[in-house]
Amino acid sequence: MLEIKALKKIYYNTWGGVQALKGVDLKIGPGEIVGLFGENGAGKSTLLRSILRLQSFEGEILLDGERICRKNISRLSFATCEHSFFANLTPESHREFYRMHFGCFRDKRFEALMSFFELPLYKALKSFSTGQKNQFEVIMALCQGADYILMDEPFAGNDIFNREDFYKVLLGILEPGETIFLSTHLIEEVERFISRAVLLREGRVAGDITSLELEEQGRTLMDYVKETCGYRADRVGRALDRLTEGEEQL
Template identity: 35%
Template sequence: MIELKYVNRRYPTSSALQYKQIVTIPTGEIVGVLGENGSGKTTLLKAIMGIGEFRDGEITIDGKPVRDQYERMAFITEEGSYVPDMSPQKYGRFLAEFYPKFDETHYAELIEAYELPATRRIRTFSKGQKMKLEICAGLAKRADYLIMDEPFVGKDVFSRRDSLKRMIDGLTGEETVLLTTHLIDEIENVIDRAIILHKGIIRTDFYIDDMRAQGLSLADIMQEAREAKFYSPIRWPSSN
């Protein structure tokens, strides 16, 4: 379980995150963290990974500080955590030394499925190839917590669907997944829950099943969040 308690993280000129509540994400949920550019999505994921300092508040994983849970977490980000001078093959061996649960066989299968050159230096890869490698490494860690920051950016629609399918097929159901994306139409049938941010504040937090029961879509709620003048929880329309 991931728990955020009254988190307040500030930059010198602005408040990047300001959660005046307790947010709990139970084990096994797939959560979409959504919002416009600059809304605080990446800042939130980095905070959960223990990157950066808080002014106030606390984030815990299963009741423990994040720094005590790193081996159970995988951070998949466009910025990349790979070693540029290594090949994917050497990088896999490198990761296996640091992550006890790293699945080298699954990693090799993903490298082949994504048609990545296993023996070429990563520094020579295109942006898209580097992102695919990051996904391969993250999924192969067999982590309990997958934190994914725009994992499908830059891919065409077919590559995005392929990546989504591989991600879902590779899960056991015990993992907790948080992902940021602008591709709301493509993830609506994948995520269990959505957290929408606006200017560093949680605008609304809801389950997809509840949304569908009200005849709404993610696009509808994103639009309402953009148009709202005040940061109050969205009230679902009456079902009567």
């Protein structure tokens, strides 16, 4: 169980501080596939980076009752659109590196996924396309042998077919105890794939709902997100009207 208690994060700059997270409380159990949604700047990436202890924060993050430290950090893996691999190394060299540092590295899964996505083993990652780099980033997160796999916009830049493939493969290979915490803007795409949706708004959890609850309520995830985030559908129309009026006056 991953427990996040009263998580706060302030980014300080010359002019003061910006509070990115204003007290996030969240529990994610083993085997869940959780989608993390929210507008740009809602605090999604900050939340994921805090869980991984890549930045300082206030509050508490516990993994099965223990604070996240060197002892249990390998139970968490991370795939990010910023990419965390070494651009000059080949996938094969990454495999060796991961094997050396993560005792539970999933060799068979690595081979299967590399072959499924037809990624070359002996070519430096810097020569890969953006889509291939994203694929590799996710492959490494899935193969590290972690129980909790955190993903931050991992498919930014991949085409729709490629993303579809990935969702299917993910559902096919995940073991019952493996948990996915996926931050994305592709709400409609991941709707069928996730078991729960968490919405962040202005640094707070604005919504937390399971797919089953959504189904029972007869709502789509997109509707839920729009309602919870207070999306104003008429905003664009009004802005266009104002612009057109201005042109007419001229």
